[in-house]
Structure formats: structure tokens, C-alpha cells
Amino acid sequence: MAFEGLADRLQETMQKIRGKGKVSEADVKAMTREIRLALLAADVNLKVVKQFVQKVSERAVGQEVMKSLTPGQQVIKVVKEELTEIMGGEQSKIAVSNRPPTVIMMVGLQGAGKTTTTGKLANLLRKKQNRNPLLVAADIYRPAAIKQLETLGKQLSLPVFSMGDQISPVEIAKKAIEKAKEEHHDYVLIDTAGRLHIDGELMEELKNIKEATKPDEIFLVVDAMTGQDAVNVAESFNDQLEVTGVVLTKLDGDTRGGAALSIRTVTEKPIKFVGMGEKMDALEPFHPERMASRILGMGDMLSLIEKAEASVDEEKAKELEQKLRTASLDFDDFLEQLEQMKNMGPLDELLKMMPGANKIKGMNNLQVDDKQIGRVEAIIRSMTTAEKQHPDIINSGRRRRIAKGSGTTIQEVNRLLKQFEEMKKMMKQMSGMQQKGKKKRGFKLPFM
Incomplete structure (x- = not known):
């Protein structure tokens, strides 16, 4: 799992303070220094680290800790609550339109796992929420992108709308929504084109699709393995498209977890889902509190x-x-x-x-x-x-x-x-x- 190095360091730091019957300002200072180093080593955004450490310090030397019967435990509670807060506080649920279908635009850079994530999300909507999604192949530039989505659709027994690679993505998206209304699909997931880097032409096309389809959600798919780059990408996409949520892929890989702890604060947009493996059911709703528990070694019994x-x-x-x-x-x-x-x-x-x-x-x-x-x-x-x-x-x-x-x-x-x-x-x-x-x-x- 991601966060392994960060989890080890934070758990070690928490262990030192856990059983203390009295917590001094010096103890808190030593703890926050360790936390700062652990977060920076995990590639967490510097601005986020500063905010987090400041909040923990203020609360840890405040009345709620000093007057507590178990100050050591109270400090850990403070760290867990602030960790939950920087990841978004509460779980952010997927939108449901009052007038079906609910339209979701999937955006992101090439290689982040956007097409696979589109398939995984459709699978999750059908299995967990009993929905009837339609997948839309609107990436007409990448060789085999349409074929990849069609293969996923066949594998999952889900319908895929495609018009080939000679029609404009805007037209494909509009026709897909008409088709979804005719056939009573309650979700439309549009797999848009990615690029190796952000460029004006790509953004213009995405803005046109957004204008034409009025999506209920714009999900940015980012690769957690890319650390700070993932945060920069999220910031750029959000500035231009106003994304509604983030899907973090490859969170099960050898990643330091910095992206998951930074994206929410930097973009002010929630992490909606996380990819935890290659299988088609390896996409999970993101629960900030549960993730904070896992990072601090408190387990995650609810997910289990x-x-x-x-x-x-x-x-x-x-x-x-x-x-x-x-x-x-x-x-x-x-x-x-x-x-x-x-x-x-x-x-x-x-x-x-x-x-x-x-x-x-x-x-x-x-x-x-x-x-x-x-x-x-x-x-x-x-x-x-x-x-x-x-x-x-x-x-x-x-x-x-x-x-x-x-x-x-x-x-x-x-x-x-x-x-x-x-x-x-x-x-x-x-x-x-x-x-x-x-x-x-x-x-x-x-x-x-």
C-alpha cells in the first residue's frame, strides 16, 4: 500500500507520545518536527506540510490536550483528525442528476490509467449502486484507445458508444447522451483524450466537450506514483476546467503518498475514488478518516x-x-x-x-x-x-x-x-x- 514509509515514521513518532501522562511543549515540538520530516520525505506539498504542522501544534499545546486525563492519546486523536481534514474530512459521494443521465467526463494525462479507470468506475456503479452506465469512446487520437474501451466493455458486459476516429469528440459526446436517453442509461462516462503533457489544444477540446454536455462531474484521473507532479497536473486541469473530483490511480504501488495528502488542499477538490490494483473491481470510494486510521496503524475495519x-x-x-x-x-x-x-x-x-x-x-x-x-x-x-x-x-x-x-x-x-x-x-x-x-x-x- 501507499504511505508505507510515511506510516512507519508517523507510527514510530506516535508511539513515543502514546503513553505519556503529561505532554510538555517540548514533547509537542519534538513530535511536530518528526511529523514535518516524515511528510516532506513522503513528497507532501510544502504549503500543506506547514499548514498541517501548525494546526497540530496549536491543538496539541491547547486546553483539549493539557487538561485531558490521557494527554498522549489525545495528541494522537488530534493528529488523526487533522490528517483526515487535509484529505477532505468526509467522504465525497458521486453526483446523481435529477434528470438522467448523470454525465461524467473523465480527464487526465496519457498514462494515468484514464481508460481503465473509466471501465472500473462503470463496473463499480453497476455492482455497488445498481446503475446502468454507458461508456463513451471519445479519445480519437491515441492508437487503440477506442479498441481498449470496447475490449473493457466486452469484458465487463457493459455497452460502449463509439463513432470511430473520424468524428469530432464533441459530436461523439453529444450523440452518446442522446443514445443514453433513448436506451435509459442513468450514467454516461466519457473517456476523453489525454496528452503526454498539458497543451492549449487539448484543453480547448475538453472545454468544448464540457460546454456541449454540461457534465455533472468532471473527474481528473492522476497517477499517485508521480508525487508532486500529480499535484501540479491537478492544479493546471482544475484552473482550466474546474474539475469536481480526483481519482487517484496506482495507490497500491510503491508510492510515498504525497499526492493523496496534497491534492485536496491545493485544488480544494475532493478525492472521490482510489485505484488499489489492476483488477477491474480494484477501485474504491475514498474515505479520508479510514485512510488516516490506516496511516496511523489503527487499521480499517469498516473497509474490511x-x-x-x-x-x-x-x-x-x-x-x-x-x-x-x-x-x-x-x-x-x-x-x-x-x-x-x-x-x-x-x-x-x-x-x-x-x-x-x-x-x-x-x-x-x-x-x-x-x-x-x-x-x-x-x-x-x-x-x-x-x-x-x-x-x-x-x-x-x-x-x-x-x-x-x-x-x-x-x-x-x-x-x-x-x-x-x-x-x-x-x-x-x-x-x-x-x-x-x-x-x-x-x-x-x-x-x-
Whole structure:
């Protein structure tokens, strides 16, 4: 995830002040100096750093901290609130027009991921908000841009409006809106042309499309990996087009996070969505408070719960709970759980959303090998129905057959069987503890 270096430094700084029963001005000064250095190292805009440090300093030496019973904790609360504030305060939702369709213009430089993001956004609108979007191919200059959008449309089973590369983008956009009205599409997403750098001709064309379509939203797509350049690009586009929001792509990459912390203050426009991977469902609404929590190592349980709710079948979850209670889980259940976890996204990213995950040694360098999960799946799929339901019948001959069928080694098969057995034992113990606890004092395990 982005912010890793910044998160490490800020968490280290917060740790020094966390347990203090008394916080002096000298403590606050030392802390804000560390924060300033951490933000500058993360490529945060200098003006933003100055504003942030000043606000934190004023509040941290003020009455709300000094008179608090837990001043150390109060300072951390101040830092979290100010961090949330510079990223926009509250989540900024996507517009909905009173007279459909809602028109969204997607703008940005070439290479920022604009066309892919257009597809991702349409996918999100359909899946999360039950909308019926129409994609519009209005980039007539870049070779294969129209083809790329059409391929994405086919992949996502979404309609794409195109008139080829000989008609003006303004005309294409106007005709697309007429088509959307006829066919009752409630959103129109116009993929406009990008450039390698900002030029007058491009801006003129974008202004003409804006004038012709009166969009409800103009989303600027910027690459978070470009740091301060992303902020400069955002400023230029905003000056000329008055964008309504920003979509940050590649926030899962090796980026220092400076763009996400600077754009809102510099442009006074909200970050609406963030791209967190290459898959077509890897676009998320941006929640400033949740991101601040993650940066400070407080986890992001709300996003984790939302991911789980979107990926987990409720009926199957109830069945699983019953099996957990009776410790009767078999390999078919295990395979199902692996599938549902994979739908939620990369396991290492999910683990980092857990509160306190930053304190687990090596968590930042944790990389879950997808190939390893694939090998586990292959082993289970090579078992017969009887073997999956009753692993205790798997003797040495069966182990050899399973290893051969899954392209793995006997050692890997043995390891999986052993781990599965240990997991069942642990569940049995937990279930026993729960029953015992119920009789004694109403104790209940969190997942029961």
C-alpha cells in the first residue's frame, strides 16, 4: 500500500507520545518536527506540510490536550483528525442528476490509467449502486484507445458508444447522451483524450466537450506514483476546467503518498475514488478518516467488513458458523473459504486493515504468495469426494496419488493435512471454551 514509509515514521513518532501522562511543549515540538520530516520525505506539498504542522501544534499545546486525563492519546486523536481534514474530512459521494443521465467526463494525462479507470468506475456503479452506465469512446487520437474501451466493455458486459476516429469528440459526446436517453442509461462516462503533457489544444477540446454536455462531474484521473507532479497536473486541469473530483490511480504501488495528502488542499477538490490494483473491481470510494486510521496503524475495519459483506454469501456463512461450532469443517468448506477470501482482494492487503497489524513483526514486508494458495487449491481438488469429507482415510498411497494429480510433492500434501488437523483441534478447543464459558459467565467468542 501507499504511505508505507510515511506510516512507519508517523507510527514510530506516535508511539513515543502514546503513553505519556503529561505532554510538555517540548514533547509537542519534538513530535511536530518528526511529523514535518516524515511528510516532506513522503513528497507532501510544502504549503500543506506547514499548514498541517501548525494546526497540530496549536491543538496539541491547547486546553483539549493539557487538561485531558490521557494527554498522549489525545495528541494522537488530534493528529488523526487533522490528517483526515487535509484529505477532505468526509467522504465525497458521486453526483446523481435529477434528470438522467448523470454525465461524467473523465480527464487526465496519457498514462494515468484514464481508460481503465473509466471501465472500473462503470463496473463499480453497476455492482455497488445498481446503475446502468454507458461508456463513451471519445479519445480519437491515441492508437487503440477506442479498441481498449470496447475490449473493457466486452469484458465487463457493459455497452460502449463509439463513432470511430473520424468524428469530432464533441459530436461523439453529444450523440452518446442522446443514445443514453433513448436506451435509459442513468450514467454516461466519457473517456476523453489525454496528452503526454498539458497543451492549449487539448484543453480547448475538453472545454468544448464540457460546454456541449454540461457534465455533472468532471473527474481528473492522476497517477499517485508521480508525487508532486500529480499535484501540479491537478492544479493546471482544475484552473482550466474546474474539475469536481480526483481519482487517484496506482495507490497500491510503491508510492510515498504525497499526492493523496496534497491534492485536496491545493485544488480544494475532493478525492472521490482510489485505484488499489489492476483488477477491474480494484477501485474504491475514498474515505479520508479510514485512510488516516490506516496511516496511523489503527487499521480499517469498516473497509474490511464492507469487502467481506460484498464477497461472502450469507447463507454459506451461517452454515460455516455451525460447522465451526461443531468442528466439523471439511476440505470442501476450506476450498469455499479460500475462494471467498480471494474475491475480497490480496490477503496481505486485507491483513494490514486489521487494527494493530502494524505492530506484528514483519507485517510491512509480508507478501502472500498467490502461487502457494494455488498449490493448496490444486491439492484439495485432486482429492476424491470421500477424501475431502473424511481426510483421515488419506493413507500413503492416496497421498502419492494426490501429490501426482496436483503437481505438488508428498511433503506439501502432508503439510496441508497436518495444518488442517491442527486447525480442527483448535476449533474444537474454542468451541469447548465457549460452551464452558456460557455456563460460567456468559462468555462468548467474537465470531460465535
